[in-house]
Amino acid sequence: MDVEILSRIQFAFTIAFHYIYPPLSIGLGVGLVIMEGMFLKTKEPVYEKMTRFFVKIFALIFGIGVATGIVMEFEFGTNWAVYSRYVGDVFGSALAAEGIFAFALESGFLGILLFGWNKVSPKVHFLSTIMVTLGSMFSAIWIVVANSWQQTPAGYKIVGEGMEARAEITDFWAMVFNPSSVERIMHVWIGAFLAGAFLIMSIAAWYLYKNKYQDFSKKAFGIGLVIALIAAYAQLVTGHSSAEVVEQYQPAKLAAMEGHWDSSGAADMYLFGYIDKKKEETVGLKIPGGLSFLTHQDFNAPVTGLKAFKPEDRPGSLNITFQSYHIMIAIGMLLISLTSYAAWLWRRNKLFEKKWLMLVFVWAVFLPQIANQAGWFAAETGRQPWVVYNLLRTSDALSQSVQKEQVMFSLILFSLVYLVLFMLFIYLLNKKITHGPWHTDSDKHSSRHSDMATELSKPSSQS
Template identity: 60%
Template sequence: MDVLLLSRLQFAFTIAFHYIYPPLSIGLGVILVAVEAAWLRTGNPLFHQMARFWTRIFALTFAIGVATGIVMEFEFGTNWASYSRFVGDVFGSALAAEGIFAFFLESGFLAVLLFGWNKVGPRMHFFATCMVCLGAHFSAVWIVVANSWQQTPAGYHIVGEGLHARAEIIDFWAMVFNPSSMERLSHTLCGAWQAGAWLVVSVSAWYLLRRRHVQFAQRSMRVGLIAALIASLLQVATGHLSAHGVAKNQPAKLAAFEGHYATEPATLWLFGWVDQQQERVRFGIGLPRMLTFLVHNDFNTPVTGLREFQPEDRPPVGFVFQTYHAMVGIGMAMIGLAAFSMWLIWKKRFFRQRWLLQLLVFSVLGPQLANQFGWWSAEVGRQPWIVYGLLRTPVGLSRVVRAETVLISLIMFTLIYALLFAVFIFLMNEKIQHGPDDADLVPSGKLAGHKRHAAAHGVTRSLATIEQSDESRAG
C-alpha cells in the first residue's frame, strides 16, 4: 500500500463529500435574499411562504456542511504536515480572514434568520438574511483565495532551505489577488448559484408532478429557473476567463484539459479518449484550431503542448481530459435545459409538459456533478505540484504517517460519511414531503396589515380549492 496514494484518496474523498453542501448553501442563500426581497416589495404571501420553506432547507445543508468541513483541517496536520509547514503563513492569513469576515458574520446572523421570524421586524430579518448570504460568499472567497495561491503563488518569498523551507507572505494583497484567484472565485460562485437554483427547480417539479402546493411550486419554479439560467450563462463567461488564465499561468494543465501534445494550433475536442502512448486523442470529435481561437483570438498562434514538459512534470492527462469535458458537457446541457424551460414558460406551455418536469426532478444532480468534475480537473491538473512550481506533492506528505493508519481512517470516514449522507437524505426527504406550511402564507410583523391578511387568506382558500380539485380528479 502506497501511503501517498492513500493520503491523496482520503483527502479527495473528504473534500468531495464536503463540497456537496457549501455550494447548496451559497446558492440557496441567494434564493432566500431574492424571495424575501420580493416579499418585502410586493407583500405577496407566497414569497413569505417560500422564504420560510427554503430557509429550513438552507439550515440543513449549512449544518451538514459545517460538520463535514472540520475533518479537512485535521488532515492538514496529520497526513500533510510538511505541506502545512510550507504554506502555513499563507493559509493562516487566508483562513484567519475567513474566520473574521465570513464565519462570525454568517454565524452571528444565522440565529436571526432561523428563529427570528416572529421576534424581529421583516426588514431586520431581511438584513439578517443578506448577512448570512454574504457570509457564505465571504467563506468561499477566502477558501478559493487560499486554493488559488497553490495554483498561482504570488506575494511571498521563501524562508529557509531544503525540508525546512516555507513560504512567507510579503504582500498580503498580492497573495489575495494572485493571478487566478478572482477568475476561479467567479467560476466557483456561479457553480454554487446553479446548485441552489436547480435544487429549487427539482423540488418544485416534484410538487407539480404530484399536484401538491401548486402555486408555491409554480412560483418557486420560476424563481429557480431564472436564477439557473443567469448563473449558467455567467458560468460560460467566467469559465472562458478562467481558461485564459490557465493558458497563461499553467499551460501544462490546459494542454492536459484538451489532450494537446504538440506546440501548434490546437483542436477543441468535444469528446474523445487520450492515447498517452501515441500522444493523441482517439475516437474524438473536435473543432480544428478552435482552442487556439479561444485562447489567442486567432487561428494561427501555437498553443503550448505537453511535449514542452518532462513526463514527470505532466498531469495525469487521461483523467483530467475526461473530467474537464464532463464538466463542460454538463454545463452546456444545463444552459439548454434552463433556456428551453424558460421559453416554454414564456409560451405558457411549461406546466403541461410532464416529461420535462420528470427530467427537472433529476436536474439537481447536474450542477453537483459539474462542480465535482471541475474541482477534480483543477486539482489533479495541478499535479505533480501541490503548490505549483514550488512544492511537489510527495514532499508535502507527513513523514511519520503510515499507510495502515491512513487506510483504517479512510474506511472509517467512508462509513461515517455514508451514514451522514443517509441522515441528510432522510431529513431532506422529510422536509420536502412535509412541504411548505399554509400558516406561512400569512405575513407577520409590521407588514401584516389588513390588506396583507386578506391577500393571504385568499391564497390559502385558492390552494385549498386546488388541492380538493386534485383529490377529486385522483379519485
C-alpha cells in the first residue's frame, strides 16, 4: 500500500474510534436534561438517582472522547500538510468558533454538573446540565460545518497557484451555511440522540432482564424510548433532505451510494446488492424507478449516473460507499420498527413483560453506533477522489515528506493504544453498570437534593 492509502486508513481509523463517543455524549446529555427536569418537576428521588448514575457514565464518555479527538488535529499536519494549508483559513475559523462557543461552554459547566450537587441549588445544577448538553451540540455544529464545506464549498476564494494555492473565506456566514451544512447537522444530531437513547435503554433493559432496580429501570427505559422513537422517525426526514442536497451538489456521490450507472432512463433503487466496477453494473434486489421517485417524485425521471463521470472522477471505493449507505438505511428502518413495537407494547402495559425484548434492547445499543459509522463512511468515501469537492484531490493533499513506513508504524501504535483505551472504557462502563444506580455517593442521603426530595415526598407518603 502506498502512503496515500495508509494515511487514509490511519485517519479513518482514528476518526471512527473517536466518533464512538461524541454521539453518545450528545444523546446522553439530552437524556440527562429530561431526567433532571423530571426530578425538579416531580420531586421523586428516583429521578435524582437516575441523573447521578448517568452523569457518571457521561463523564467517562466525555473523557475518552476528548482524549481521542486530539490525535486527529496532529494528523492534519503530519499526514495532510497540503490539505491543512489549503483549508487552514476555513478549518481554523470553524475550530476557533468551536473552542469559543462550544468547548468553553461545555467544559465550563461540566465541573458544576459533576461536582456541584451539594454546592449549588437544584435549579443551578439543572442549568449546568442544559449548558453542557448545548455545548456538546454546538461542538458538533462547527465540526460538521467544517466537513460540510469540504463537501459543498461556499463563501471562499482561491489564493495562490499550484501547491501554494489555498482557500480564503470571503463570507463567513456563507461558509457556515454552505449548501449541505444545515441538513447534515440535523442528521448528525439525530443520529447522536439515537445513540444516547439506546445506551440508556440498553442499561435499563439489562437491569430489567436481571430483575433489578425495577422502578428506576422502567422510568429510565421510558425516557430513552421516547427520545429514540421521535429521533428514529425524524431521521427519515433529515436523511431524505440530505440525499436531495447530495443529488444536487454531489451527483457522483449519490450515484455511488445508490449503485446507479445509466443517466438516460429511470433510476432504480437497490435494497441491497453488489457493484461490479469492471462491468459497470449493479446486481441486487431493486425497486424499479425508486430512486427517480425519491429524488424527483417521478418514477421515470432520469438521475445522473456514474457513467456520466470520467473513471478518475468517480469514487474509488464504490462498494464501500454503496454498502455503507445501505447498512445505514437498513439499520435506520430497523430502529423505527424496534422502537415502534416497543412503544406499542408500552401503551398496553406489556413492554416489560417481554424478557426476550429486553435482551434485544441490551444488544441493540450497537445499532445506532454502526449506523452512524456507516453514514460517515458513505459520506467520506463518496466524496473521493476529492478531499475538497471539485477543488483539491486527495492525492494532492498529502504531506510531501511523510514516508509509508512512518505511517504504518504510527498506525500500529495508534491501534494498540486505542485498543487499550477501548478495553479500559468497556471495563469502567461495565463496572459502573454492575455497581448499579444505588451504589453511588447519593446513597448516604447527604445531598441537599435528596433531603429536599425526601421532605417533599413525606405528605404524599403519609396520605
